[in-house]
Amino acid sequence: MILIVDDKPENIIALKRILEKHQFEVDPALSGEEALNKVLKNNYDLIILDVQMPGLDGFEVAESISGYSKTKDIPIIFLSAVSVNKQFISKGYASGGRDYMVKPFDPDVLVLKVKTFIQLYDQTRALQNMQQVLVEEVEFRKQAERTKDEFISMASHELKTPLTSIKGYMQMVDRSVDRDQKEDAKKYLERTRQQLEKLNILIDDLLDTSKIASGKLEFKNQVYDIDPIFDNAVDIIRQTYPSHQIIKTGQAEVKIYGDHIRIEQVILNYLTNAIKYSPNSSEILFDVSVLSCDEVMVNITDSGIGIPKDKQADLFTKFYRVEESSNRFQGLGMGLYICAEIIKRHHGRYGVDSEAGKGSSFYFTLPVYQDQSSKS
Ligand code: ADP
8 A cells, every 4th residue: 555645635636546547555644744643553565755745844754754663664755846956855865765756747657666666665575574584493493402402411311310320239239249248239239120220211212202203103003902901000010119009990891902012101101100290199099991882091190299280281292391390300201292192193082180289190091992793
């Protein structure tokens, strides 16, 4: 849209007629003040500005327009009723004008100039937009780089912690053997084994996360009875954490189609989280149920630190850790992300119900395998 600023309505009408003939949209302003109001409210592609006006003259209006960041690049063509000296024309350019035309002017020349300036302005805006996009993109890369660096430093720390413990325990084993203290040596070997297991899980999680990113997480799907998979996972946790009590309720008595090692991985992850984030309680509930005959549901409930409501939506996102507890508990925020991916690949659902300070109940579901042969 073109803004025409002239204190004489007949001039505006004449210009409007010429421009509208060439499909330009036109907006009139009868004074410099009205023009300034309009440029701040609307978006114009070009301004045709009469120089001699009562109140603010054309140069003053142009100067103000070139002072606002929103309007500074709008091309301005000055129109003047009288032929003027060079000095006057220079003033027009200095105040932000692009061209200076003296009345009477050739309408074809005016239209050509208008078209050229609008095209130029469009290109300038396109360039500015592209520049902005590039600046944002560079910033986003930089940000990705920083996130990667932070992750590498956290991951190195997480890997180093069990390694340092292993080194320490191995020295204790040596010392116990030297002193012929067999029981102590066994105790330190068991601790070494636990740290090795931690290290193993960390490395597996790192590998799984990178496989998910490259779409290479593989599943070996078969039809299984689901209950032995649940029982086996609970047994593993009971043996690894004898200090905790896992109370299992319910039975599914159905088959599912999937990868039993991956399903076990989800259960072990939910259970180890339930233990890790409940430093002051030792009881974990593991409940199995079947919903409407077509979904198996597992609920793992702890009475631990819980999760604030506003943090629950992001829990299953890659590398997400609840800020309030991230310093107290070690971790990289990969476990639940991997669980989510595994459950999604089995066409199941997952989620959490939790209250800060009271505990959490993490659930997941798996579709029951519908045996086609038994239906017929
Ligand atoms: P990690 O435990 O390594 O941080 P996870 O992906 O397993 O990674 O968990 C993501 C985040 O979810 C954890 O950092 C923790 O803040 C929160 N969380 C997971 N399980 C529980 C739980 N049972 N109780 C409280 N918070 C939990």
